[in-house]
Amino acid sequence: MRNDLYITLEKGEFEKGGKSVARNVEITVYVLDIDGQILKSHVAAGSGEPGGDEYHSLVLYHNNSPRWAEQIKLPIPVDMFRGSHVRFEFRHCSTKDKGEKKLFGYSFVPLMQEDGRTLPDGTHELIIHKCEENTSLADCSRYLKLPFSKANLPSNNQTLKGTKESFWITSFLCSTKLTQNGDMLDLLKWRAHPERINDSLSKLKEIDGSEIVKFLQDTLDTLFGILDESSQRYGLKVFDSLVHIINLLQDSKFQHFKPVMDTYIESHFAGALSYRDLIKVLKWYVDRIVDAEHQDHIQQVLKASEYIFKYIIQSRRLFSLATGGQNEDEFRVCIHELFMSIRFFLSQENKGTSPVAQTQAVFLRTFPAVYGELLKIFTVREVAGFVRETLGSLPTTVHADCPLEAVKLQCIAKTVESQLYINPESRCILLPVVLRVLQAHMQEQRDLVMCARILTSMLSLIKKEENGTA
Template identity: 45%
Template sequence: MVDPEGMSLVELFHVHAASSENLQGVSVSARGTIKKRELKKILTHHLYFCMRDFGHHIGEDTETYFSLYDCKKQKYISERFLVKISKEGFSNYVDKLHNNCTIFTDLGNDDLSKDIYLVAHVMRIGKMLYSESSKKTEKNTFSSQQVYKRPHGVAIHDLKEVLLNKNDSEEKELTLKVYQGEEKDFHQLHESLIRQSGKYSALSCQPNYGIIVSMKMYHGQLSQIKEDNPLLFKNVSLTNKLGFPDVIMPGDVRNDLYLTVERGEFERGGKSTGKNIEVTILVLDSEKNLLKNCLWGASGLDGTSEYNSMIIYHHNSPAWAENVRLTLPIDKFAGAHVRLEFRHCSTREKNDKKLFGFSFIRLMDKDGAAVPDGLHELYIYKCEDHQKLDNCGYLSLPAYQKDYEGNHEAIGAFSRSHKEIVCIRTLLCSTKLTQNVDLLSLLRWKSHPERIQDSLQRVLRLGDEELVKFLQDVLDALFALFSTEDGNSTDYSGLVFHVLVSIFSLLDESKFQFFKPVLDAYIKDHFSAALVYKGLLTSVQHCADHVQAFDKQEPIQKCFKSLEYIFKLIIQSRLLFSRATCGQYEDSFRRDLYNVFSSLNKMLSISSSIITPTQVALLHSISAVYEQLVDVLPVIEVTKLASSMLDSFFPKDVPLALIQAKLIAIKNIVSTKLFQDDESRNILLTNACRHLCYYFTYRIELTLCTDILGEILSFLFRQRQLSEKQEKVNNCIHHDIDTLNISIFQVLIDT
């Protein structure tokens, strides 16, 4: 409900128009047009998952791994989530409350429109070969037998109905049927099921029964969903997206390296049958000590010190495709490496698993860059004695063909098996580590000053996420390079300004919109470059003075679009300098500031279709600059600057885009602090009325003009209400209304 007495006529009309639009939306589509409109603004989504029942009798303990899979790109988009089931059945296994539920986090809008499938991999945990006949002797001998992870079956389900479900209040129940195929094809059985091709058969169970799950979508920031649904999150694990979400929140801390053991090629070794190969993954630090509890084979588990893969029976070219998350403290990453140990597992139950080789990969190179994303073909070195691995003597050897940190000519205790290889895939999701040597060279510019120019050029080509993740460190480095200690420019000032503008432009993208408060906090609390205001003013003026000399207008447009943050830095820098010197060089600062606005006004007066988009960019962003300037200039001076810019070009023979931009600038200025000051408002109102009168007369952009007039009237209405509440007479308000009537009233009647 609204109070019509407390609102201006214009505001009341806007409420009515919005209400009418919403009612039309409901009548057009009873299925929820309004909801759909709201969802467009939501950038992050989360999928609640719960396994309700497991309708298969395996005979041994079972591990079922659930993950989300993009069938078009043929890749998983989430970690795996594990539900354990005892051999007695699903209902008899209760490890802890909600161990069968998770939330797949951080799905983006694009993910909702993709062909996403839920994929379940069912693993049998027990003997190498299981049969019902061996079950009778199991009770007496099982404790002394080796336990293996063996592939059993795969189930899939298309999630389109769940992801696009309009009724968010209800969980959707799904039934997944489990299928079996040849063991060697287990890693790609889900693809065969999606395409409905290849050899596979359904696992026996009751009709229309299988793995029963329920799922439900949640929309918005995870922190808010947790607050709204505290019981839902109690003891429920989170299953992360592989990669960063569409919206990266400031304060998000993540330091995960995903390692997927893809496949291997092994020699038969004189045997008539293939090996039963198990891969053991472990992580060792720079001191060659085992890092404990840093490996997660899936969410829903506690961290372990080593991870054991499944075993493909009698196969020398096994494909595992198992994903493991490594989560290490940041200080442990440098010097750490992953070791993969390969063992043959005999079908004779009491035999130990026999080590026959190993591979390794360093997590960071000597320059401090983390292992790059992608596929790595690792060498396999022969070793049958585990004690030989204890001192990590193999670290002097190359891990793969292009490993330049290992000595390819070295002859040591380990010989390489030239016909054997293992392929792994890595993906880094870290807000603390970078894989980019270009970014590292910028952050460590003092170590190699001769590379600064090249580093800055390379940073311009960096991925968006890398720059935003290290925003504070990057900005510190850039301002150190921007000017000398006495405030003079350096050889790199122009290039640094270019990089700064590129960073500010990134923050306009929806993915990084939440980082604007981070930049504000940096400027307010951390920024300390008290002399950079000189160089920043010069850079902006240079862009305005030489706008016609630039072949490409995009860099200049980015500069003008970023003026809000450029001027926040200018003003904070000037305030820091003023406090430190008791206001020295105030006249010089003002002169430089006025010179900048003089150049901007001249640029706006140029008639050229090439620079029109650049002029539009300036007018769209300039009102935010006036808000900043009142901290260093009297309000009336800022108002005169604003008025002068609005008058910098005559309306006649001007492109429509520029007229629209000027009117938007006027509308934005009406909402600034300038309009709240009585003396400033008198100047701005007179100026605005002159422009509105012209556009009303010639019937140009009438909608925008009436919007501006509505903003002015609403403001004056609120000011009058405030005066009445305080029982004061504000003569300025009456004068402003007279100005409006004299300037606009007759024109409105004629129009």
């Protein structure tokens, strides 16, 4: 876990303060907790440097507009972030007496807002609060109620708005646990604001992917929590949000988070009732494929079908474990009805460039990845029956310029290479549909290289079995 706040001391604008020449300004930086105590060893001046209790900037002599551009790292624990703040104290350093440093002002910035969002990344113009040289800042409550940023000043506060003195910092948070995104925070805190659930689910797609994967487990817990409590109202939106997250992990930028989702499904997922809603919504989408004018969203749903089935199967396993296998017949009927809908949409004969044909191709690319999940609940003969009937529903005619034909053959190739086909009991069920597709392509002299690859896999398997029994 990482939680490092980087702060760059950018520049300042200071008045002379009654002096004939410009000031010699030094900044001292402290991090203070919710009780106003200085956090020890939480200010690091550079990479590899040990943490200190404070940081002292360079002193730029006779300069009322100093530009420091000095960056420090504040490795503050997550549990201490709320209520903590950073204080910047400004002192004038005498050129005559090197030990004389007179405090003349300070700025501060809270690390977390009241709603739980952290200080946003970016540049902040902080207010410089004037003070006397002997002012004690030990009691933080005296100044924490004051405005800290020019951007947050109320419109009626003309005194501070009109002052020319300001101090600029740039902040950047590198955290695996805290967020600066209000929409993400609203979603994660859905129980506190149930009236915002609909908006929060709608805005999930607008949240940066890096924020979603940072809170992947928390986000998934939130989605299934909402589904368990309000499936009738939010079932479709939760499903769409889940599809968005699954497809986000297909992006090469986030692919390394797939094992995180796999671990979540196996070890942390607790939605024992979720399978009902997931099957229901998936079937709802499949039933609308043939008549849908726009196929883009449905194709996104089908791209996510491997992980949707992972959730369906794991949810059903959890339910069976908790109830001793209740509602088994109902579950099987739901799965059979889902595959009936899939077979109907696959059976539609379309031109290769039609939207429905493209949707058929999307499904066939992901279908073989579902076999292993189905085998966790159904017998090999049952799964082989699903696959045979599904692939057997495809149109038998081979269209010369139809991209679907190549995808169909690739699906057959993955099926032949799967654990399902290796099992002799299920292979005898799958063999007729595999041979039928191969025959159709070979008669048309199409995709012969792929056909040869499939035949090689089939014959190699037979040879291995012969050698094994010899």
